[in-house]
Amino acid sequence: MPIQVTYIDDEELLCEMFKEYLHSSEIEVTTFTDEKTAIEYCNNTKPDLIFIDYRLKTENGINVAKAINNDSIKTLVTGELNVNIDNCFDFKIEKPYKLADIRSFIIGAYNAK
Amino acid sequence: MTNIESNIESNNIYQQFFSLSNDLLCVTNETGYFQIVNPSFSRILGYSEQELLSTPVLDFVHPDDVDRTIQQIEKLKKSQHALCFENRYRHKNNSYLTFSWHGYIDPATQLIYSTARDITDEIKIQSTLKNIQNALEQETIYAETDVRGIITKVNDKFCDISGYSKEELIGSTHKLINSGHHTRAFFKNLWKSISSGKVWSGTIKNQKKNGDYYYVQSILLPILDHNNQITKYIAIRQDITEQVNSESQHLKSLKILSETSSAAKVGGWEMDVATGVLSWTDETFRILEVEMVDGLTPKLPEGLQLFLDKDQPKIEKAVRRAAEFGEPYALELKAHTPKGNIKWIYTNGKATYKKSKIVSISGTIQDIHERKMTEIKANKEKQKSVINGKFAALGELSASIAHEINNPLGVISGYAEILQSKNSAITSKELSSKSAIILKSCDRIAHIVKSLKKFSRTDEESPYATCSLSDLVHEATILTQPKLKFRMIKLNYTSVEACNIWCNEIEIEQVIVNLINNAIDAISALSDKWIDISITENERHCQMSITDSGTGIALKDQSSIFEPFVTTKGATEGTGLGLSIVKGILDNHGATISIDNNSPNTCFVICFSKTDKI
Numbered sequence: 001m002p003i004q005v006t007y008i009d010d011e012e013l014l015c016e017m018f019k020e021y022l023h024s025s026e027i028e029v030t031t032f033t034d035e036k037t038a039i040e041y042c043n044n045t046k047p048d049l050i051f052i053d054y055r056l057k058t059e060n061g062i063n064v065a066k067a068i069n070n071d072s073i074k075t076l077v078t079g080e081l082n083v084n085i086d087n088c089f090d091f092k093i094e095k096p097y098k099l100a101d102i103r104s105f106i107i108g109a110y111n112a113k
Numbered sequence: 114m115t116n117i118e119s120n121i122e123s124n125n126i127y128q129q130f131f132s133l134s135n136d137l138l139c140v141t142n143e144t145g146y147f148q149i150v151n152p153s154f155s156r157i158l159g160y161s162e163q164e165l166l167s168t169p170v171l172d173f174v175h176p177d178d179v180d181r182t183i184q185q186i187e188k189l190k191k192s193q194h195a196l197c198f199e200n201r202y203r204h205k206n207n208s209y210l211t212f213s214w215h216g217y218i219d220p221a222t223q224l225i226y227s228t229a230r231d232i233t234d235e236i237k238i239q240s241t242l243k244n245i246q247n248a249l250e251q252e253t254i255y256a257e258t259d260v261r262g263i264i265t266k267v268n269d270k271f272c273d274i275s276g277y278s279k280e281e282l283i284g285s286t287h288k289l290i291n292s293g294h295h296t297r298a299f300f301k302n303l304w305k306s307i308s309s310g311k312v313w314s315g316t317i318k319n320q321k322k323n324g325d326y327y328y329v330q331s332i333l334l335p336i337l338d339h340n341n342q343i344t345k346y347i348a349i350r351q352d353i354t355e356q357v358n359s360e361s362q363h364l365k366s367l368k369i370l371s372e373t374s375s376a377a378k379v380g381g382w383e384m385d386v387a388t389g390v391l392s393w394t395d396e397t398f399r400i401l402e403v404e405m406v407d408g409l410t411p412k413l414p415e416g417l418q419l420f421l422d423k424d425q426p427k428i429e430k431a432v433r434r435a436a437e438f439g440e441p442y443a444l445e446l447k448a449h450t451p452k453g454n455i456k457w458i459y460t461n462g463k464a465t466y467k468k469s470k471i472v473s474i475s476g477t478i479q480d481i482h483e484r485k486m487t488e489i490k491a492n493k494e495k496q497k498s499v500i501n502g503k504f505a506a507l508g509e510l511s512a513s514i515a516h517e518i519n520n521p522l523g524v525i526s527g528y529a530e531i532l533q534s535k536n537s538a539i540t541s542k543e544l545s546s547k548s549a550i551i552l553k554s555c556d557r558i559a560h561i562v563k564s565l566k567k568f569s570r571t572d573e574e575s576p577y578a579t580c581s582l583s584d585l586v587h588e589a590t591i592l593t594q595p596k597l598k599f600r601m602i603k604l605n606y607t608s609v610e611a612c613n614i615w616c617n618e619i620e621i622e623q624v625i626v627n628l629i630n631n632a633i634d635a636i637s638a639l640s641d642k643w644i645d646i647s648i649t650e651n652e653r654h655c656q657m658s659i660t661d662s663g664t665g666i667a668l669k670d671q672s673s674i675f676e677p678f679v680t681t682k683g684a685t686e687g688t689g690l691g692l693s694i695v696k697g698i699l700d701n702h703g704a705t706i707s708i709d710n711n712s713p714n715t716c717f718v719i720c721f722s723k724t725d726k727i
Contacts, residue, residue, distance in 0.1 A: 011520050013550060017527035021534065055516055055599055079519025080599075095516075096523035099530045 002028040003110045004045070008038040008064065009053035009077065018051075021099040027106055035059050039067045046070045048110055051093070051102075054078035062086045073109050137212065137229035145169045148224060157231050159205030175201035175209050189218050189225065196227060211236045254329060254350035260343050262286045262304075274329075274352055276322030287348075292320040307333050307346055316353065328357040371395060378480035383465075383473050386436050389413040400458065400480045402450035421447045421455075432462065435474045439464040445481065457485035495697055517561055517595045521554035561591070579724055580618045582648055582655050583608040589625035590646075596630065597644070600637045604629070608648035612655040615724035620698045625659075627691045628717055632661035635715065639663070655721045663715035671708055 005027055007018045015031035023029040030047070032038035035056045042050055050072045054061040065074050065088040076085050079095035091109070093102070131138055131151050140148040147154075150165050158165070158173070165173075174182050178200040185198045196216035201209040216227030249255055250268045257266035267282045275282070275290050282289065295318065306313040312334045319327055329350035335343040371394075374380060380397030384390070389412045398405045401419050413432065417425045424446040431442035443461040450456065462476035528547045532539060590597075590604060597604050614621070625646075632644045645660045666674060675696040699706050699719060709716040 011524070013524045013554070014520065014527065017524060017531065021527065021531050058601060060599075079516035079523070081515045095519035096526040099527050 002026055003049065003106060004047040005029045005049045005051070005106055006038065006042055006045075006047040006072075007031045007051045007077075008035060008056065008061075009033065009051075010035075010055070010057045011053070014053075018099070018102075022103055022106070027103070033057070035064045039064060042068045042072065043070065047072050048113070049073045049075065049106055051075050051077050052089075054080055054083050062088065065089055073113060075105075075109075137227075137231070139227050139229075141170055141225040141227065143223040145171060157204075157210065158202060164205075173202045175203065177201075185214075186225070189216070190223070196225070199232065249349050254348075254352065256282075256287075256348040256350075258286070258346045258348070260345065262346070265345065271350075274321070274327055275319070281322075290319040290321070292318045292326055294318040294326070303333065307335050308343065310335055310337065310341070310343065316357070317350075327352060327354045329353065375399070380478045381475070382460075382478055383475040384413060384432070384462075385473055386471055391416050397478050400478055401448060402452045402454060404451070419448050419450065420458075421449055428460075432474060435462050435464050436471055439466070439471055445485065456480060456482040458482075498694060498697075514561060514592070514595050516599070518558050521557040524554040525551050577615055577617050579613050580616055580621070582612045582614055582621075582657060582721065585616075585618060585622050586625055586646055586648065586657070589622050589629060592622075592626055593629040593633070596633055600633055600642065602633055602636065602642040602644060605643065605645045606647075607645075612648055612650045613724055614655055614702075614704075614721040616702050616721070617698075621702070624695045624698050624719070625657075627695050628659045631691055632659060632663070632715070635663045636661050650723065653723055655723055657719045657721070658709070658716055659719075660709075660712060660714050660716040665710065665712070665715050666708055668710070674708075675706070 002025060005022065007015055007029060009015050009018075009031070010033050012033050015033055019029045019031050030041070032041065035058065050065075050068065052061040052064050052074060054076060055078070056064060061076050061078070065076070065086070068074070073091070074089050075091040075093055076083070076089045077093050077095060077097070083092075085092045091105075093105070134151055135153060137153045137157060138151040139154065142148045146169060147166050150162060152162075154160070154165055155162055160168075171179055171182065181198070182200050185196060189196045196214055196218075199211060199213050201211050203209055210231055210233045212229040213232045214227055214229045216225050218225050252270075253268075254270045254274055255266075255268040256264055256271050258264050264282050264285055264287070267279055271282065272279055277289065303313050303315075312332060314330075314332045317329050317331050319329060321327060330353045331348060331350045333346060333348050336345045336347060338344045374394065374396040378396070378400060380400050381394040382397050383392045385392075391411045391413060393401075393403075393411070395405070403411070403419070417428055420428060424444075427444055427446065431440075431444060434440045435442055441461065441463040443459070446458050446460065448456055448458045457480075459479040459481045460476060462474045464471040465473045465475055528551050532544065532547055535543075586606060586608065590606065593604075629644060629646075636642050636644070639662055641662045643662045645658070647658050647660075649656050649658075675692050696706060702721065704719055704721045706717060706719050709718050
């Protein structure tokens with residue numbers, strides 16, 4: 001069964017790129033540019049890993065992470081210089097990232113879990 | 114010598130005496146004609162002897178004196194006492210001379226033998242003296258004392274000014290009106306002078322009967338008899354109380370003026386346009402550190418030498434235009450004083466006219482060195498503050514702008530990875546599409562960097578140019594957009610077209626960014642978060658309003674909000690430089706910033722003058 005990954009970012013191009021590169025037989029990627037829909041989806045499907053951008057359309061990533069009540073591995077993805085991850089996040093990845101690194105990270109984190 | 118010879122000689126002597134006498138000698142007969150006159154008659158009265166002998170004596174007498182002359186002659190005839198009286202005789206030129214007559218009558222012949230002396234000049238002198246005496250007694254404060262100083266005579270003016278009656282003054286000495294102002298030595302010298310026969314003059318302060326003081330300009334003189342012995346003293350005085358008080362007030366005013374000028378470090382000067390001669394007040398000498406030498410007055414070229422070479426043409430030009438066209442001027446210059454000090458000087462000048470012609474230039478000179486140095490230092494500090502503020506704002510912006518750059522950078526990086534991973538399997542359509550995405554992301558970054566680059570310029574002298582206020586707002590919103598987005602704040606912008614202002618575009622953009630940043634900080638914690646920017650215009654002004662959803666600024670804070678280091682933010686949120694920088698920049702642009710207290714929300718209103726410059 002592929003690893004269930006959700007990517008939430010208001011930047012549509014990043015969502016498309018993320019999915020295009022990572023979506024495979026090993027990793028199943030679902031992306032959202034709208035945080036409300038994403039929260040609802042995550043609470044219902046409990047993906048293995050959730051990547052949340054900090055700056056979203058109406059909320060910031062921390063509030064979105066807090067609104068997702070499951071044990072998914074939550075990773076903050078941010079282009080900000082000074083954003084501290086809250087307890088609600090397990091990891092933080094800074095933009096710009098290498099997609100290859102993200103793939104390794106997904107597999108590593110999933111296996112560790 | 115025989116008797117005959119002796120008589121002849123005597124007759125000759127009398128004849129000689131008769132002919133050569135300077136006095137008038139004559140014999141008048143009872144018919145009222147001269148029987149004989151000596152040559153002095155003709156010499157003094159101008160008539161020939163024949164005219165004198167052929168004319169009745171009384172015809173020569175002044176009409177007003179005729180009766181008295183007849184009476185005197187009648188009296189002489191009756192009493193045979195010697196004649197002694199004065200009357201006036203008509204000169205041939207119709208003027209009158211006064212004669213003093215002495216004579217006797219020969220009872221046998223009724224001939225009157227008379228001598229007369231021309232006392233016209235003496236009478237004139239006596240008359241003059243009398244007039245002077247009367248004038249002095251009437252018009253001056255007059256007093257006479259005996260040799261011991263006891264007052265023997267005073268006039269009404271003395272009584273009026275002193276307040277003492279004649280009875281109180283006469284018999285007293287001048288100690289009665291002694292004010293106590295003068296020393297004993299003063300009066301000792303005075304007495305020493307007049308008692309030695311000299312005239313003394315000077316000012317004396319006296320005291321009235323009611324205790325008030327009065328000043329008199331006095332002339333005290335001894336009156337001498339024929340033996341040069343002092344018989345009395347006369348005191349002639351003029352009341353100069355008003356003059357002394359006025360002079361005292363004038364001196365006091367001058368002293369105050371001098372002291373205040375010195376305290377204010379303000380000197381005065383005047384230049385005679387015709388000669389170039391300068392007149393300086395004492396303070397001007399002090400300010401320019403020029404030694405005051407009696408009798409020496411500087412001229413314009415020497416005055417110019419006191420200023421730095423670069424400033425001399427400015428003064429020359431200003432003075433020339435003031436002298437030629439009456440243009441007033443005000444200059445701030447650097448003087449190089451004879452003591453070797455360099456100091457900032459303010460000087461102004463204006464023309465003085467006389468009969469529509471410029472005769473002099475006058476003005477003030479002020480030591481503004483301390484003020485100027487403080488001003489220069491403050492300007493440097495202000496410049497530093499502006500730069501610091503710019504960097505502070507830039508730092509704040511860069512944090513949020515990083516997100517805006519990193520996002521497209523992530524897109525570029527990601528799509529490059531995708532292209533790389535697909536390698537030969539990629540179609541040309543796919544390649545074109547992904548390259549376009551990469552290029553678009555590059556443009557996005559380039560635009561942000563360009564805005565930042567312009568914003569972060571540190572040139573102290575940026576050029577002024579005509580700028581569209583709308584464009585400036587647009588540029589500022591690009592820079593603040595990330596922060597607005599980060600804080601979830603909506604920015605609305607309405608503007609009119611072609612509202613141009615003459616400005617340093619970077620500084621005005623900084624003003625707008627600062628105000629937007631302040632608004633963001635102020636409303637971040639509110640549930641209702643918005644910022645409105647609007648631009649309106651009238652014939653002469655462009656008005657920009659930046660309104661946020663806050664509820665305004667407390668009136669007590671409004672007076673200090675534009676001062677440096679005043680902030681309404683928390684201790685860690687702001688440097689307090691923002692609004693002071695905003696105000697400083699706008700002042701330099703001749704624009705105003707105010708708070709619209711009629712708005713229910715926080716509203717800053719900036720008013721620019723429109724420009725027609727291209």
